[in-house]
Amino acid sequence: MKINFLVIAIVSLFAIMLITPAYAAEPSQRASTEKDPNRFNRLLPPKEKRTPALKDDGIHDPKNRGISILQQPRVAFQPLVSGKGGNYVDWVKSLDDKKIHPIFSLSDKTDTPMLLDLDIVREVKGSMPDVVYPHKQHTEWLDCSNCHPAIFIPQKGANQISMTDIILGEKCGVCHGKVAFPITECRRCHSKPKISQPTPKEKSGQ
C-alpha cells in the first residue's frame, strides 16, 4: 500500500511540475471559466477573449522574448472591416474597400490579378439553398493553378463535393475552415434559394 501512495505522490508531483508553466501562461482564461460554471456558450471563448494578445493565445510561449516585437492581431485588425467567425475580419470586404493592399507578385509590386467574373451555381441535394461560387473574389487572391486541376477539375459536373469532404479539409475545405472564412458561415456559399423555396422575406410577407 505504502509503495502505491508513494507512486501517486511522485507521479502527481511530476505532473504538476510539467503542467505548472502552462497554467501560469493562462491565468485570465482560467479565471473566466471558474467564475461562472453555468455561463452562456460555456464551450466558446467569450467575446472579450477573442483576438487575445499573443502571450495569452495558448500557442505562443510567453517566455519567448521575441514576442514583444511581434505585432498584436488586435492592432492589425483595428482598421479592417470586421466580420463573423475566423479572425472576425471580413477579408473580402477589407480588400474591396481598399483597407488592405496585398501585393500580387514579389518581382513586380504593381502587378494586379487577372479577375474572372464567372459565377458557378451548384444545385445541392438537401434543403439548403444552392451554392453560388464566385470566381471573382477567388481570383482576387489566388491563381487558377491553385485550384485547377488538382483540387477541382475545370469541367461542369466533374466535381463531387460534400460537406464531409469540406469538414475533412478536402475540396473547398482546403482553405475554408482553415484560413478563408469558416464553414459556420453557411449562407455565404449557400446563397441562392431554390426556385420552389420562398426566401425568408417572402415567407414573412414583406
Added chain:
Amino acid sequence: MNVCKKPRHKSAYEWVVVIWLLLVFSVTPFAHAEYGDIVINNFSDAAGMRPPIFPHWFHRIRFRCKVCHVDLGFEFKAGGNKINMAKIIGGEFCGACHNGEAAWSVENCDLCHSAQFGTPTQVHKNTLQTLIAPIGARK
C-alpha cells in the same frame, strides 16, 4: 493526503490516471490563437528549438495567397514543405522575403520560433480542431 482515509474503491493506478486526466483536460481547451495560425513542428522540437508560428492574418494583409502558394511553392498543408533553415537561408520559401531586405532576416530566431515547446504541427482553429475534437491541440 486525504486519499488514505477514503474507502478503497479506486486503485492507486486509477488515481494516477484520474489526476493526469484532470491536469491534462484542465489545460487543453484554452488555446485560442488566431484562426489560420500555422505551427510547423517537423524538426524544431527534436532540435531543441521552439516550433515556428506562421501568422496567416499578418501576411494576408500584405500578400495575396498566390504569392506564397504559387510563386514560392508553399503547399496547402501545414508542414507539407519540410522547410529547414538551409533552404530559408538559400532564399527558398520564407527566405524569399526574410532576407534582411524585404523583411527581417533569419538571425531573429525568436520571432518565428515562438511557440511553446511540444506544440504539434497544426492549422490553428481548423474545422476538425474546433468542431469535432481538439485534435492537434496542445497535449
